[in-house]
Amino acid sequence: MIGWIIFGSILLILIIILSLSVTVTAIYDADPEVRIKILCFTVLKIPADPKTLEKKKLRQKKKEERERKKLEKQQKKAARKKPEKVKTGTDSAAEAGSEPAEKTADDAAEKPAENTTEQSNAAETVKKRREKVKAPKNKLNISLDMIMDYVRSASPPIKRLFKKIRIRDVYIDWVVGSDEAGKTAVKYGGLCTAFYSLQEWLTTYFDCKIKEINIEADFQAEKDDIFIYAVWKLRIGAALGCVLWLGIRVLKTFLKYNKKPQAHKVKMKPAAGRGR
Numbered sequence: 001m002i003g004w005i006i007f008g009s010i011l012l013i014l015i016i017i018l019s020l021s022v023t024v025t026a027i028y029d030a031d032p033e034v035r036i037k038i039l040c041f042t043v044l045k046i047p048a049d050p051k052t053l054e055k056k057k058l059r060q061k062k063k064e065e066r067e068r069k070k071l072e073k074q075q076k077k078a079a080r081k082k083p084e085k086v087k088t089g090t091d092s093a094a095e096a097g098s099e100p101a102e103k104t105a106d107d108a109a110e111k112p113a114e115n116t117t118e119q120s121n122a123a124e125t126v127k128k129r130r131e132k133v134k135a136p137k138n139k140l141n142i143s144l145d146m147i148m149d150y151v152r153s154a155s156p157p158i159k160r161l162f163k164k165i166r167i168r169d170v171y172i173d174w175v176v177g178s179d180e181a182g183k184t185a186v187k188y189g190g191l192c193t194a195f196y197s198l199q200e201w202l203t204t205y206f207d208c209k210i211k212e213i214n215i216e217a218d219f220q221a222e223k224d225d226i227f228i229y230a231v232w233k234l235r236i237g238a239a240l241g242c243v244l245w246l247g248i249r250v251l252k253t254f255l256k257y258n259k260k261p262q263a264h265k266v267k268m269k270p271a272a273g274r275g276r
Helices: 001-018 050-080 089-098 101-134 144-164 180-206 235-259
Strands: 019-030 033-038 040-045 166-176 209-216 224-236
Touching: 001 019, 001 235, 019 235, 144 235, 166 180, 180 209, 224 235
Parallel strands: 166 209
Antiparallel strands: 019 033, 019 224, 033 040, 166 224
């Protein structure tokens, strides 16, 4: 019974997490701002608040202070340790003289054998390197059909992901201005066509609800006055589902083009009269 309760609680937590939405709020004006939220918790804010920046600076200072103290302690410990005795030339000569003459003779006899083995190993490594250089590199077999198959396999999940993105409360207020009246008129016409074509594209591929698009031309203004506000929402479960679907489809296409040729086994028939 306790096991079923634990399983049910874990399942309920997973369902709640997957049903949550990630909300991205973007504001463009004199002070642009982007906020990423889950429920009421702000995950990321660009630019960051001055208070959070001050906290980060304080944490960095504390970390540097800790590291400095640690270094000082290590230096004090090293200074307390006694210096090791340094061997003089007479000591080394005496040690060398104390070795038996037989050992030096054996070492001299073993040295030529070691040299020959080292030379043979070096020759083998040189041969292997040359063979690797001479060996033809495997070329990537990429064809147009392969690229089109990958595109076809990836397009349905990506389209579904776009449809799951909900764009809400889109408000655009753009007052066009420049130093010349002709430039203002040309810019105003280009912006109108661009924004209304963008509106059609957004409503086709996304779940988009635009509140207001207001574009005006001010022939007395010397520069543009822009204010853009938009909110994007995406459910975590929908995003994970689309990513898994995309991974499965791409993996199937990959396996299709990377199948290893299976060696056909030839069955040998027993010769007549062997079993007799």
